[in-house]
Amino acid sequence: MIERGYYDGFGGAYLPEILVATFDDLEDKFIKAKSDPSFWKEYTDIMSTYSCRPTPVTFAENLTNHFNGARIYIKREDLNHTGAHKANNVMGQGLLVKRMGKTRVIAETGAGQHGVATATMAAKFGFKCTIYMGEVDVQRQRPNVFWMDRLGAEVIPVREGTRILKDAINEAFRDWVGNMDTTHYVLGTACGPHPFPEMVSYFQSIIGKEARKQIMEKEGRLPSRIYACVGGGSNALGIFKEFLDDPVELVGIEAGGRGLDSGRHAARLSSKDASIGVAQGYKTYFLQDSDGQMKETHSVAAGLDYVGVSPILAYLKESGRVRFESATDREVVDAMSLTIKKEGLVPALESAHAFVQAFKEAPKLSKEDIILINQSGRGDKDIFTVADAFDDPRWKEFIKKKAEEYNA
Amino acid sequence: MLESYLKSRLIEKKILLMTHIVLGYPSFEECFKIIKTMVNAGVDLMELQIPFSEPIADGPVILHANQKSLAEGSTVKKCLDFAQNVTQSFDIPFLFMSYYNILFKYGIDRFAVAMAERNMKGAIVPDLPPEEGQDYLNAMKKYNLDPIFIFSPTTPDERMNYLASFGRGFIYCVARKGVTGLDTDFSGQLNKYLERCRRATHLPLALGFGVKDKNDIDFLKGKTDIAVIGTQTIRLVEKKGVGAVGEFVNSLR
Numbered sequence: 126m127i128e129r130g131y132y133d134g135f136g137g138a139y140l141p142e143i144l145v146a147t148f149d150d151l152e153d154k155f156i157k158a159k160s161d162p163s164f165w166k167e168y169t170d171i172m173s174t175y176s177c178r179p180t181p182v183t184f185a186e187n188l189t190n191h192f193n194g195a196r197i198y199i200k201r202e203d204l205n206h207t208g209a210h211k212a213n214n215v216m217g218q219g220l221l222v223k224r225m226g227k228t229r230v231i232a233e234t235g236a237g238q239h240g241v242a243t244a245t246m247a248a249k250f251g252f253k254c255t256i257y258m259g260e261v262d263v264q265r266q267r268p269n270v271f272w273m274d275r276l277g278a279e280v281i282p283v284r285e286g287t288r289i290l291k292d293a294i295n296e297a298f299r300d301w302v303g304n305m306d307t308t309h310y311v312l313g314t315a316c317g318p319h320p321f322p323e324m325v326s327y328f329q330s331i332i333g334k335e336a337r338k339q340i341m342e343k344e345g346r347l348p349s350r351i352y353a354c355v356g357g358g359s360n361a362l363g364i365f366k367e368f369l370d371d372p373v374e375l376v377g378i379e380a381g382g383r384g385l386d387s388g389r390h391a392a393r394l395s396s397k398d399a400s401i402g403v404a405q406g407y408k409t410y411f412l413q414d415s416d417g418q419m420k421e422t423h424s425v426a427a428g429l430d431y432v433g434v435s436p437i438l439a440y441l442k443e444s445g446r447v448r449f450e451s452a453t454d455r456e457v458v459d460a461m462s463l464t465i466k467k468e469g470l471v472p473a474l475e476s477a478h479a480f481v482q483a484f485k486e487a488p489k490l491s492k493e494d495i496i497l498i499n500q501s502g503r504g505d506k507d508i509f510t511v512a513d514a515f516d517d518p519r520w521k522e523f524i525k526k527k528a529e530e531y532n533a
Numbered sequence: 534m535l536e537s538y539l540k541s542r543l544i545e546k547k548i549l550l551m552t553h554i555v556l557g558y559p560s561f562e563e564c565f566k567i568i569k570t571m572v573n574a575g576v577d578l579m580e581l582q583i584p585f586s587e588p589i590a591d592g593p594v595i596l597h598a599n600q601k602s603l604a605e606g607s608t609v610k611k612c613l614d615f616a617q618n619v620t621q622s623f624d625i626p627f628l629f630m631s632y633y634n635i636l637f638k639y640g641i642d643r644f645a646v647a648m649a650e651r652n653m654k655g656a657i658v659p660d661l662p663p664e665e666g667q668d669y670l671n672a673m674k675k676y677n678l679d680p681i682f683i684f685s686p687t688t689p690d691e692r693m694n695y696l697a698s699f700g701r702g703f704i705y706c707v708a709r710k711g712v713t714g715l716d717t718d719f720s721g722q723l724n725k726y727l728e729r730c731r732r733a734t735h736l737p738l739a740l741g742f743g744v745k746d747k748n749d750i751d752f753l754k755g756k757t758d759i760a761v762i763g764t765q766t767i768r769l770v771e772k773k774g775v776g777a778v779g780e781f782v783n784s785l786r
Contacts, residue, residue: 129664139633139660141590143685143707145692285596286586298589303711305687403634404587406660416609417638418586 130319135436195490209502217328235290236428237269239313244278259289314357315435318406329363358435360501380424381451425454426474452481473502535702549577553763555598557607574782583631592714645672655679693733714764717743
């Protein structure tokens with residue numbers, strides 16, 4: 126193994142022997158790409174022509190007035206092609222796949238955003254594509270499955286385990302151990318064995334690089350606090366990384382689900398329910414029992430519904446550099462609703478977790494303070510899930526009528 | 534020691550048989566019956582898998598067995614208790630196989646103590662390369678247990694030597710890419726790979742992944758020291774019940 130990738134005891138590369146050579150090759154290609162100045166340029170070029178980079182920061186004037194505290198800015202990752210920050214990582218890894226000469230990509234997906242982004246990248250670069258998605262997620266995110274199908278990807282519903290994101294990751298690994306010669310596994314978040322945590326946060330760091338410049342241009346000073354939701358942790362690390370050495374408080378918000386006391390949540394760093402373990406190739410905090418068996422997690426947002434968390438974030442939690450909070454399903458729907466009405470912005474359910482905590486803290490801050498929220502994705506494309514979360518009666522009526530039409 | 538036991542057995546037999554079961558699947562009682570049948574049929578050593586919720590190196594059959602066992606309430610404690618019973622009842626070497634988190638959560642040293650107390654001979658931990666396994670290696674050495682390491686067809690010669698420097702007992706050679714339980718092509722390719730494995734270590738070689746009948750085992754005679762039957766017996770128990778195991782094992786030689 127070339128390098129193991131530890132962050133003060135978190136991370137590592139707990140790999141089956143069959144994959145060691147593949148990871149060595151990936152590490153090698155990644156190091157070469159990183160030290161090649163033309164690579165980052167190639168990356169930013171494609172992100173500015175194929176996606177909408179740089180994505181703007183929006184001053185949320187109405188929300189600022191509403192809370193009568195800190196000035197609220199929103200980093201608009203929702204304006205990326207395919208509607209979320211996932212595109213940043215996927216296009217970056219896609220360029221690496223070209224350098225490695227592989228012809229097929231596989232990926233796991235929870236909410237479906239990473240699956241759609243990977244399928245899109247595969248269509249553009251001419252790769253074959255297989256997406257693993259937990260059966261529960263296939264059911265709650267049908268529109269994303271529809272688009273993956275259209276994009277030419279094969280979507281495989283995973284019926285094992287808890288049938289959500291972690292199980293999809295396991296299945297993707299099982300595919301990879303048989304097909305590594307032709308195939309690259311486009312892991313969607315800053316988790317998994319080294320070099321994935323480093324590599325994914327490297328590509329996502331484009332968010333913070335832009336945001337820092339943009340906020341300095343607009344305000345001439347740094348924000349007091351930055352808020353980002355945390356599933357695996359890629360959008361949070363993406364925006365945090367550039368500010369790690371600044372006097373900026375960084376806040377990660379996890380899925381509180383039905384509440385931290387309910388046992389039905391996905392809060393690994395903000396609850397007492399998680400402990401350090403090793404699974405899916407890396408060491409971090411996992412929601413697991415005393416034997417080390419992974420527990421079921423819950424969130425209204427499929428993209429946050431995961432047992433583990435980036436080892437880099439586990440390290441930043443232990444070092445005290447990042448503060449972790451959680452938001453419940455109910456709070457998330459309220460924050461989303463307020464953002465839609467006040468600003469005409471539709472954050473994804475995942476991203477809305479960050480808004481919840483920002484809204485709790487904004488009124489307590491002074492009008493001199495600036496806060497920045499990472500809107501990691503757009504919510505309008507998840508209309509089925511969002512409509513359910515809002516419990517919208519007219520939507521239900523529409524669906525029933527639509528079903529009757531299909532039955533007729 | 535496992536190595537000397539295997540080498541003395543190899544004087545009498547051309548190839549040894551190692552079988553694999555998932556503890557608590559279909560139940561601990563059935564597991565005991567399966568082990569009894571296998572030992573009576575002449576199996577030379579066995580790996581007992583402690584189930585884990587995320588067995589990433591295992592294919593659908595063993596994955597399912599892991600999940601079913603956990604759903605039926607298997608715990609690490611039950612597996613250890615069972616192992617105690619097994620090693621007292623049968624006179625062949627037993628190994629634990631599990632994923633690293635099971636050992637890590639139990640406490641590496643404490644787990645090694647538990648193994649030694651139960652007269653288990655060693656362990657196979659497929660997601661623990663030696664680079665990550667310093668604590669494990671120390672504990673295994675301290676209690677005179679054998680850490681079994683794995684070669685794969687993608688492992689370069691140099692790394693085989695490196696892995697062999699940590700391994701004791703025998704080396705587990707994975708026959709091909711992919712997860713457990715898929716078909717393996719027993720052909721010239723495999724010969725070349727096994728020759729590479731042989732050059733890298735003086736330890737006995739076990740070959741697993743896809744071994745399912747007498748033909749496969751005949752092919753392996755003279756090329757490997759131990760043939761590993763994993764998924765195939767689990768499949769058999771699922772289809773025909775525990776009663777079919779004895780006849781199956783007898784049919785292999």
